[in-house]
Amino acid sequence: MTAVDDRPQTRDHAQMATEEFENLASDAAHRSEGLRLEFLGGKAVVKAVPDGLHTAMTMWLVRQCMQQRPQWDLHVGQGLAVEAYRKGRAIPDGTLAPVGHFVRSGEWADPDGVLMVVEVTSFDRDTTQRDRVEKPRAYAESGIPVYLLVDRDTREVTVHSRPEEGAYALRLTVPFGKTVPLPEPVGFELDTQQLLGWVTEEG
Template sequence: MTVIADRPQMLPEEFEAASRALAREVEGLRAEFIHGKMGVKPVPDGDHERIIQWLTRICMQHRPELWLSTGQGLRIETYRKGHARPDGTLADSEAFVGAGEWADPEPVLMALEITSYDTDTDRRDRVEKPRAYAETGIPVYLLIDRDACEIKVHSEPDGVRYEHVLTVPFGKVVTLPDPIGITLDTEPLKSWVR
């Protein structure tokens, strides 16, 4: 028997059914489809959610025409079999109406990730996602890194990587570059880390 290395061990439809079953049976875990195989990771904790609330409020105050969507899947061809689910996507408030579970990333102005306390966060949030979002042309990638207690603002995608990465420790003020143009006082983030 010949083994075909490129063949996924699970089809996307099989993953979706297994993911729904896992959600019904096991509390505290979320399924992910990684390189054709099913994996699990912890669901976001309360501090993770509080950071999203904090950023949502700031975005609404400064850019009310935009919305920070959570849970919206994106078709990112170069990332883990073509799908990514950022912690947040900042886009026009109507950008994902009628889009379904996996939307075109074209209207996304910023992708947001908040590190989780799991073994895959380094590879996923610090290596794979910045590359995939830059290749897709998403103008800004904001990484709130709770392990390092810092924010990384990636901007100026060149189709391969982000040419500019600004690292700011929690407690400092940072301005998200165009097309966002919002200034964040990151002092509150100090309260939402372990």
């Protein structure tokens, strides 16, 4: 039986060159405050503007990382050059790296040295394709050791790890309220009880 590659094939037929996208994204950011564009699989996509709960979850993760590993920062809004040949452009909700790691980086930093990326889903129609399909592929191809997905739709946290040949070999999913181990190089346990409290209040 022949293996079937079900990953998006749009990179062979990109809408535009990466440099063109960077100019477009920069112009969009200056013209419309809060509008952020990403470039995944050869296509430009709009990253959803975070709502209050999305922001609260992201900042909660920032605090958890600072308490557990004060030598690291969970950067919010740092762009990364991703995918196999660094042709993609992504803006993770959080990027875990040593303190000062991005001091000399531009708008789209190289992912080398990044320990973990975090995405918190938004309630928009592109979430499934973007956060559950395109982002894991892009981050794994970039060699980022851990991808943490906080999924508000399913009320679950999924930890992707061990990037191999453009995909994460391991995936662990737990419901909100449980403790989930974040593998090395992150190396600490994340208690998600607070997330369960928030979504329960939200209904």
